[in-house]
Amino acid sequence: MTRDPEGYSPFLVKQLVSTFADPLALLFSSFLSIGRPKIPSAWKRAIITPIFKKGASSNPANYRPVSVTSVFGKVMERVVAADMLDYLLSNKLLNSNQHGFLSKRSTLTNLLESISDWTISLENRFANRVAYIGLDFSRAFDTVSHPKLLHKLKSYGTEGVLHQWIGNFLTERSHCTRVNNVYSSFDYIRSGVVQGSFLGPLLFFDLYK
Helix, strand or coil, X not given: CCCCCXXXXXXXXXXXXXXXXXXXXXXXXXXXXXXXXXXXXXXXXXXXXXXXXXXXXXXXHHEEEEEECCHHHHHHHHHHHHHHHHHHHHCCCCCCCCCCCECCECHHHHHHHHHHHHXXXXXXXXXXXXXXXXXXXXXXXXXXXXXXXXXXXXXXXXXXXXXXXXXXXXXCEEEEEEECCEECCCEEECCCCCCCCCHHHHHHHHXXX
């Protein structure tokens, strides 16, 4: 059974959600109500498991890193991400061409809209030129500048306690690598947004670009 860095099982937490709901609500409120919002350091640790993709197994670049972070930290992320997304959508701050990581919008809806545009263009006897660009978003996630991201958030109206909380969420994070039952030492992360988190895709795809 998969466990987070604190030893808690996501499956167990899900089964006891009705028991945890009230205590977690009080805990999350306390993290956002103190003078300078702070996230427990244990919630900012990640255990990375390398998953082999293809090619030579001796090449580290041929592995996809999967991060396991705190279960309770992810619950708070989900609450914050849901409120942020509601704010962004209600104020029409997201690009209408954004399809990934949004409810009822995906690569499929993106393809359907593209085909519709191309069909209309062809019916009107206009030429179509389509360019496909392959991007390695996994590496882009790792190179996000925290100061630039926080500046962009402020331009969208995210200020005060929430802005400080996100700043704390991004900084002083650490991770280690697990291969079978062997763990490396923990090392600090100096840039990027968290892959495998709820806030990561929102901060990168919807806000940072």
